[in-house]
Amino acid sequence: MGLLNYFRSSRRGSASVAKERLQILVAHDRIERDSPSYLPMMQKELLAVIRKYVEVDQDAISVNLEQDGNQEILELNIILPEHSSPKQAVGS
């Protein structure tokens, strides 16, 4: 019985992990769904401009539009690479 309980308790919580992951995912999906249709295109063009100067990844830029009361906040987040890392990746 003790052993059985041990296995049970080790599994406990996988449902709560599922709930947590889903809450984040669904909230994210919904923001994307409700955001204006020009956002993906804008993100692409912004990325192209930035890439003229710095080499950044596709995922290194995130554009977020949030509704806060009667104002909308456009949040632009770009992660610039460390100087050495891209070169290392290309090199040996």
Next chain:
Amino acid sequence: MTRIIVVTSGKGGVGKTTTSAAVAMGLAQRGHRTVVIDFDVGLRNIDLIMGCERRVVYDFINVINGEANINQAMIRDKRCNDLYILPTSQTKDKEALTKKGVGKVLDELSESFDYIVCDSPAGIEHGAKMAMYFADDAIVVTNPEVSSVRDSDRMLGILASKSRRAENNQEPIKEYLLLTRYSPQRVKQGEMLHVDDVQEILSLHLLGVIPESQAVLSASNAGKPVILDDKSDAGEAYADVVERYLGQELPHRFLEVQRKGLLGRLFGG
């Protein structure tokens, strides 16, 4: 006034066809003239689940293409006089479901039926979109499992934006959550999402919870909607679903682990 109900989910294998068959039969049993339409062109299923696969002569696509009239294609259920089945084609392409063609068939059926149940294919492709487009009500079938819940949420987005009601600025489609394959035992052990969690994530009106049940497979093996198995847990749960859809307020059942009898405790482990 006819109501068009779409049974949808996004994810496959969650119980759309089982639900379509059960709900359609339940509505017809209660005296409402009901037709259930298979929108899964190329992979027809509803005729099998309803047990009328050998009576199919013409289908939904034949009617859209003008090769048969609606009365030639519909199959009257042998167990319930108020229930008709409109099977789909197994060979034609799904593009055969044109918006104009589907709309015309639904308009014609609306003249003589109280409820039209549209069994949607999985996915978010053309067939699924056609099944949703004309709907008044949507039953979103979901399993207590991450990918199913996420897909259901995506369907909600499509229901809200790509339907006739949305395009005409009418009152939006009424959306209901139906949780299927629910195992109270596994929920209790913390291995499965609780019904309240799924409802909270999707924020939908809960139409019912269908427990994981052996009766579902037995029913489909026999070509008999599970709601006809009124001694089974799934059959009773579907009967409750139909009553709730029709406006009755019933408590949700089968959410707790069933207590085992002495024999069950001795041999069930």
